[in-house]
Amino acid sequence: MENLLEIHGLHAGIAEREILKGIDLAVRPGQVHAIMGPNGAGKSTLGAVLAGRPDYTVTAGSVRYRGKDLLAMAPEERSWEGLFLSFQYPIEIPGVSLTNFMKAALSARRKHAGLPELSPAEFLRLLREKMAFVQMKSDFASRSVNVGFSGGEKKRNEIFQMAMLDPTLSILDETDSGLDVDALRIVADGVNRLRRPDNAAIVITHYKRLLEYIVPDVVHILKDGRIVRTGGPELVDLIEEKGFSEIDG
């Protein structure tokens, strides 16, 4: 099967500082990859670079996504092509209701795909369905995006948006951080139910905890900007046992 995502020799950094020092990674449809590693290894940078965050610069390497040059696309084009990033620290947008935010996101995407706008009734039905999916209370729809949300509510909101946008490749950046067990279960359950043979996910995490709920097909260990080891789910237990410092290529 053709790869959904192919990263070759990716070097990237912020300002003059190189953070990713040669990443190779291939993700096939239907797979969940976990990227684990200590703080400062470059995990979040990888997610940010793939999503096209403007303050990061790619200095070498290539990324092909669905057969296209991902790095040549603007962030919104990557989104239209089905790439989704769940933010480690979701951003607040005062005065913009979650409903209006999602309406703007969905209509831009549909416009790009040459599809007509959803009718207000269709949109609201979809909104309600997906909010129920992550057990979000309906009053969140009229609240400003992430303003006054608790840490858990913010993460749940990310998964809600993921469900709304139905991505082909989801990158979950430390989605487990700051979540209590109940919230973690709801978030993980949401992600699992979105798993399909034709989509894929990259789960970035520091801890084993989330991977007890979202079982990955492939696990990578990222240290100092390089993938030092790749294996199956058993790697997770190895890390738990030995810690990151004991593991290398």
Place this chain on the structure above:
Amino acid sequence: MDDMLKELTAQEYKEGFVTEVEQEFVPKGLNEDIIRTISRLKDEPQWLLDFRLDAFAKWQQMTPPTWGHLTLPPIDFQDIIYYAAPKRNADRPKEIDPALVETFDKLGIPIAEREYLAGVKDKREVAVDAVFDSVSVSTTFRKTLAEKGIIFCSFNEAVHEHPDLVRKYLASVVPVGDNFYAALNSAVFSDGSFCYVPKGVKCPMELSSYFRINASGTGQFERTLIVADEGAQLSYMEGCTAPMRDENQLHAAVVEIIVEKDADVKYSTVQNWYPGDAQGRGGILNLVTKRGLCRGAGSHLSWTQVETGSAITWKYPSTVLMGDDSSSEFYSVALTNNMQQADTGTKMIHIGRRTRSRIVSKGISAGHSQNSYRGLVRINPGASGARNYSQCDSLLIGSQCGAHTFPVILGANPTAVVEHEATTSKISEDQLFYCNQRGIPPEEAVGLIVNGYAQEVLQRLPMEFAVEARKLLQVSLEGSIG
């Protein structure tokens, strides 16, 4: 973000067209003869001509104010045409030129009362007074309103049909010599709207005035007078546009509002005068005086303004809170882009006891523009228990623009409570990226974020107006980021 600031492209200003219509003008320049000519063209009574000549004499003694945080181009007051009106068909003087109907139609302003199919009414009815250059061309729903005793007509008609009311209230809130531009307006004003809602009457529909500048080399000097008698209620909306030209055009209006005991007036403006091009050529110089008098006890006046147009805006809708327990609000969004300059705000003058006022000002600056909030809250010695709350927020887009705040608080009564809050923020790269990641392109994202920022004010506007205002904020920001 600075990297995203690109060469600013021409703004889309879809109202920038010119209507080809035969017009009559008075000669260029300003002197007593011109004033007499304007008065004669309008067939005015002697008292009004005297009013004008008195104002002209005062104006000649005055100098333009220089305290605004503005760089005004020199204005040659002798190089302006003070009266321009579309010619009426001599055989059918009551008929409106189809070109004018078409113009207002294009602007989305229905000046013919539309017939609705039985039971089908897609919009709320809005009565419109449409002013084209120096004259009012049509006022709709006059009959419907007259059944309730409400007078809504052009200023000129009011002078002829309701002279006692006009004489009683004209210049009672903004005295002739109040300021340089108000004096100029008092001397040369051409038309505008007059509205009177009698005692205890709740106006059944929104009233509105739409001001259109068309002719080149002219200025617009309209006069609006609104009176809400005891216990009356009305909501008034005002809109305006002008053609795109390389020259500056002057707009110096005066709006006076009188609110009697327990009456309630809501005044909303969406100001969309031509802002000039990206290099700062052309655009309207919007130098206006708007003031309301809450004369009676328990009266209430609410100002809501969305300012996106004009090369220069100099405007301070203000309220004099005279009646005990009277109250007023000022909600403002002022957006400047490219080379635009705005110095706008409000004055709340507390005279009566337990008077209350609230100011919410949201400035948005982009491009190379300068945006200032200027406000005065004055608590007079007799205003026991008065309260004011002011909130002034500034939002910056890019790093070439400026936001300034000049709040003045004068408190002369120890029992009064005055609060002031202010914030300045920038649209963050994080917010933009978050929107982009969800598929919202950069310009749309800025529009969304700005609309969110202005939401507290926008939600105060009547519904149709709010929809317009949202679109306008979006369009006005086009070209502000790359």
